[in-house]
Amino acid sequence: MQKQLLALLPLLTLALSMNAQTNLSFPLWPDGAPGALGNSSNDIPTLTVFLPEKTTAPTAAIVICPGGGYGALAPHEGKDYARWLNAHGIAGFVLKYRLGSKGYRHPAMLNDAARALRTVRARAGEWGVDPKRVGVMGSSAGGHLASTLLTHFDAGNPDATDAIERVSSRPDLGILCYPVVTMQTGTHGGSKKNLLGTNPPPELVLLLSNELQVTSNTPPCFIWHTAADAGVPVENSLNFAAALHHAGVPVELHVPEKGPHGLGLGSREYDPAKWLPWTFACVDWLRAHGFVRPAESR
Numbered sequence: 001m002q003k004q005l006l007a008l009l010p011l012l013t014l015a016l017s018m019n020a021q022t023n024l025s026f027p028l029w030p031d032g033a034p035g036a037l038g039n040s041s042n043d044i045p046t047l048t049v050f051l052p053e054k055t056t057a058p059t060a061a062i063v064i065c066p067g068g069g070y071g072a073l074a075p076h077e078g079k080d081y082a083r084w085l086n087a088h089g090i091a092g093f094v095l096k097y098r099l100g101s102k103g104y105r106h107p108a109m110l111n112d113a114a115r116a117l118r119t120v121r122a123r124a125g126e127w128g129v130d131p132k133r134v135g136v137m138g139s140s141a142g143g144h145l146a147s148t149l150l151t152h153f154d155a156g157n158p159d160a161t162d163a164i165e166r167v168s169s170r171p172d173l174g175i176l177c178y179p180v181v182t183m184q185t186g187t188h189g190g191s192k193k194n195l196l197g198t199n200p201p202p203e204l205v206l207l208l209s210n211e212l213q214v215t216s217n218t219p220p221c222f223i224w225h226t227a228a229d230a231g232v233p234v235e236n237s238l239n240f241a242a243a244l245h246h247a248g249v250p251v252e253l254h255v256p257e258k259g260p261h262g263l264g265l266g267s268r269e270y271d272p273a274k275w276l277p278w279t280f281a282c283v284d285w286l287r288a289h290g291f292v293r294p295a296e297s298r
Contacts, residue, residue, distance in 0.1 A: 022051045028115045033098070035108055042102040045112040047119060050082035050092040051127060060133035060291040061091040062175070063116045067140030067262065070109065070194035071101035076264045077139040077177070084265055087272070088283055088292050091129050093120050097145065100194025106208060109195065113149045114169035118156065122164045133291055136171040140232060140262065141191040143179020144210070147240060150174045150221065151213035173289055174221040175282060178229055178261055181236040182209045188232050214243040220250040222285045224278040231261030252285050254278050
């Protein structure tokens with residue numbers, strides 16, 4: 001019996017350590033983010049850890065980019081998504097990225113998202129995460145940031161002195177909720193202005209129109225967007241899904257007929273009884289891609 005208890009101690013220690021880190025926020029760059037304009041909270045991108053209760057085996061993880069027009073961050077598209085993922089055995093990491101309303105422009109936001117994904121992958125062992133199952137999720141402007149990472153990732157810098165920077169920023173999959181995708185006709189004007197400024201050069205507009213940047217190496221995606229969305233035209237999702245399909249990338253697209261922009265899970269208060277149909281379809285899709293395993297599903 002004593003030998004059995006001793007054998008369990010490493011697992012118990014890991015579980016206690018990981019549970020203690022749940023809801024922990026930390027800066028992505030301990031010595032300050034590259035290109036920071038100051039030292040206030042607005043200048044310090046952070047990651048907040050939400051771990052599922054089950055911690056005895058490596059779980060999948062998703063970096064979450066809340067929406068808000070690159071001018072704010074919507075709580076119901078951050079921590080609520082993390083709790084929804086936790087309910088299905090997936091670790092959620094909510095990114096607080098730098099904003100155009102605080103003086104930042106591209107590529108600060110992409111740098112923050114890439115650093116977040118690298119961090120989760122590089123430190124996967126600390127959180128009981130499988131480094132080969134790390135995705136990205138975003139809504140509205142956060143969906144643009146997620147789609148930017150999905151199409152502008154890199155393999156990491158093998159010569160970097162910072163071990164995190166040596167790690168790939170390529171997500172293993174993406175979840176896009178009523179995303180801004182294009183910076184051309186049909187974009188969300190406020191998001192474009194906050195991201196690129198008032199008169200961005202045409203080549204930058206094309207570079208950040210992510211439907212034009214899809215390749216066969218773009219990760220699989222789940223996308224949902226209502227046809228009646230008056231905030232971000234549904235064509236953002238339709239065109240991105242079409243680009244993925246033409247590139248041979250697995251994609252699942254859901255377009256409900258009705259519903260306003262910014263629905264999230266279905267309620268501004270976290271309430272599993274009000275989860276929208278897309279949430280169940282997405283879990284099935286995540287299961288099909290190995291992000292939800294039978295023993296991890298709640």
